[in-house]
Amino acid sequence: MPDPNPNPNPNPNPTPDPKxxxxxxxxxxxxxxxxxxxxxxxxPKPDDDLARKAQLKREEDEKAKKHEKALEAAIVFTxxxxxxxxxxxxxxxxxxxxxFEQAEKENYGSAIEKDAAIKVGxxxxxxxxxxxxxxxxxxxxxxxxxxxxLTKTDKQDRAQQLYDSIFEPTFETLxxxxxxxxxxxxxxxxxxxxxxxxxxxxxxSRKHYLGEKQ
Numbered sequence: 001m002p003d004p005n006p007n008p009n010p011n012p013n014p015t016p017d018p019k020x021x022x023x024x025x026x027x028x029x030x031x032x033x034x035x036x037x038x039x040x041x042x043x044p045k046p047d048d049d050l051a052r053k054a055q056l057k058r059e060e061d062e063k064a065k066k067h068e069k070a071l072e073a074a075i076v077f078t079x080x081x082x083x084x085x086x087x088x089x090x091x092x093x094x095x096x097x098x099x100f101e102q103a104e105k106e107n108y109g110s111a112i113e114k115d116a117a118i119k120v121g122x123x124x125x126x127x128x129x130x131x132x133x134x135x136x137x138x139x140x141x142x143x144x145x146x147x148x149x150l151t152k153t154d155k156q157d158r159a160q161q162l163y164d165s166i167f168e169p170t171f172e173t174l175x176x177x178x179x180x181x182x183x184x185x186x187x188x189x190x191x192x193x194x195x196x197x198x199x200x201x202x203x204x205s206r207k208h209y210l211g212e213k214q
Contacts (some may be wrong), residue, residue: 061074067112070160072116081118091174093125119163123147126167135170135177 016157056076081100085092099121127144136144147155147162 016189070112071110073160074111076117077115078111091171091178093129095125096122099125113156116159117160119167120155123159123162123167132170132174135173136166140166140170
């Protein structure tokens with residue numbers, strides 16, 4: 001008599017097919033890859049790599065030029081420091097020469113770092129004097145205040161920018177103010193242009209009154 005409940009699957013737990021397991025693993029790997037790069041370029045262009053390399057080369061060249069320019073400026077500033085201090089002794093805070101002297105005792109990684117440290121000191125000491133601070137515009141004062149809040153490293157990174165954009169223009173203004181004060185007192189030092197003009201007038205007078213030849 002036939003079995004009333006024939007079992008169509010005599011083996012209820014068949015051994016998994018290795019191919020099925022491999023396919024499942026590949027699908028899982030693909031899904032993970034798509035999460036990392038959801039829109040992969042099916043046809044990457046070699047030109048993209050060349051453009052990237054060219055961009056990196058330009059950036060490296062610009063960085064090298066910037067470094068070279070900063071190094072040249074630092075050397076010029078340092079070598080001319082003694083004469084600069086002598087020429088502007090009456091306009092600079094008396095503490096500024098000490099900044100240069102202390103810098104000679106310190107160890108810096110480069111001439112650029114030394115130059116930046118000195119300029120941070122000059123900016124700090126110069127604008128510590130209220131009369132010099134009063135020469136700034138409101139926006140310049142705001143920039144200076146932000147500069148004071150920076151860390152030592154950040155100050156040195158921005159020292160050249162502040163020196164060029166705020167200190168030097170203000171220092172030139174101070175020179176003009178002092179010269180105007182001297183003119184008002186009647187004993188302003190003559191510039192080269194003033195001296196040349198004076199000499200020209202004297203020659204003209206001698207020619208007119210004494211008959212001297214030019």
